[in-house]
Amino acid sequence: MSTDIFSGSYDTTQGRVYTLSGGDWDTVLGSTAGERERIVVNMGPQHPSTHGVLRLILELDGETVTEARCGIGYLHTGIEKNMEYRSWVQGTTYVTRMDYLSPIFNETAYCLAVEKMLGITDQIPDRANTIRVLLMELNRVSSHLVALATGGMELGALTAMTNGFRDRELILDLFEMITGLRMNMAYVRPGGVAVDLPVGAEKKIEETIKLLRTRFKDNFNILVDNPIWTRRTKNIGVLDLTGCMALGITGPVLRSTGLPWDLRKTQPYCGYENYEFNVVTENTSDTYGRFLIRMREMHESLNIVEQALTRLKPGPVMVEDKSIAWPAQLALGSDGLGNSLDHIRKIMGQSMESLIHHFKLVTEGFKVPAGQAYVAIESPRGELGALVISDGGTKPYRVHFRDPSFNNLQAVGPMGEGGQVADLVAAVASIDPVMGGVDR
């Protein structure tokens, strides 16, 4: 055999194994005559159709996938470990980077857990909760738009991709206006949110909703009866209710089996019980059903955003308890969002106690009573659970995120095995895993 390190061969207990990297197929085909052929293809982690740095290890029989396994860990950054060395408030800047397409959900799950342990859940101002709901639903839309965009791209529907990313940009603009950042905002904080909505935000959101509704119609019409799209997605990647239960699958994949399980309805948080919306379900259990669910959920989300806008009443956006509430007032300066000059003037020039308090809270942080809490919210991908453990100190003792992408990727095998490679791509896209959340 050749001495090429990328295409050698070696003996194993299973027979001779040949490693191929392309271009040398003929030489190997000649030498394997008579041997049992078992082809294992490594797809990813750098592959445009694996939805991020996901590595799929496929055993193939021609075009048919006989066994599919995932290799993950390429985006592991040790966020959970890092948080153990930072204060409770700094934790939000870490969790927001986990599932980077739904940062507001990560922050909210974490903050709800911290607030639960602090025992201040009931003291969170209404306005803060309404802003959280508003941003979460906008975030759900932007996340679903990426799911449709990348899912479309992976199946060759490039217009779905360009449309999806174009429309997502509108929501990212809103995020930038409200939080100062398009992604990874660290905007939701234990006790409320970092800063109130800027002047004119409501009007801008209303305009964007109007525009999005017309755009959704176009996107929907491009795909919904499109013969190529329906043939690529109908009856593809099927996972029935039993399979979902066994594999702990939640979110659009579970709802595509017809089960209306949505934590916003069943175990409400942040005041979701006060909003009117439908839990969207389909009963096809396939990729097409999940596509329809995401499309319709975006409409429901916009309805919730509209209701949230009418519910916004003037008031504080942070708890009153000054031993928890972040002391700084933020303001938008020429170089971005930062401490307001008025606040700095006050603590530096007028009130020494405020300065001490500010310093203590920023450097030392607040203490959280010892204990543990698990809080789950409905992220665009399913149940996002935050398990937070405190030893009574000013830093998290341990934070664990039960990320829906991580759990749902276990369904790749059951969904894809027995189908073709191209169908496996559709199935993975319908799970919509975000590798930042999977690996953390």
Added chain:
Amino acid sequence: MSDKEIITTNETPILKDVVKGAFGSSTSAGDTSGFGGLVTTIQATPSAQRPYGSYFDEIADALEKALPSQKVTFEQAIERVVVQVDQLTLMVKKEYLKAVARVLRDDPALRFEMCMGVAGAHWPKEKNRELHAIYPFVSITNNRRVMIEVITSETDPHIPSITDIYPSNNWHERETYDFFGIIFDGHPSLTRIEMPDDWVGYPQRKDYPLGGIPVEYKGAVIPPPDERRSYSG
């Protein structure tokens, strides 16, 4: 605090951690307050007493009724019952974890269809009970939640796997093994999942260093996060 008043019981408090100084810093550099000699002990949340409140009593009753079908009693299987921040946690002895999990899933009164994975926690100062594994369960039928916590020691880090009862725990157990070195007996393929296969050590244990290098910024040298002046941990 929303926690119910701590009810005094006869049970011996479980020591979880000991911290020193006014801020509980583990590094001596942090505390310049003059209270560096202070020693504070952190104890586990005491056991809850009946009635537990909410739907928790119904879960406990159903377990008491159903566990004998697995040839074990409630008192044998469940070490302690803890109610904190409106959440029920059952501290289950590891030998009976599978019996409890099976009953949680199959008993009509319980019907916890889904296990939301498992998370580890490392308490190095809790002697012979260093490694904790926490399993959240959710019941779709009854719209309820319960948590199970299993404790084992560093010297014998074995806990039975529940992947045959809840297949969804496959990856979660691999992750907990990867980061904490808890060995889930009976898992079909307990290998590392996030870290490379040849990695040495269990990164999320407390005695595993965070790592990092000092960084110079505008003339000042900033030490890595785990070597900075700290106020806790």
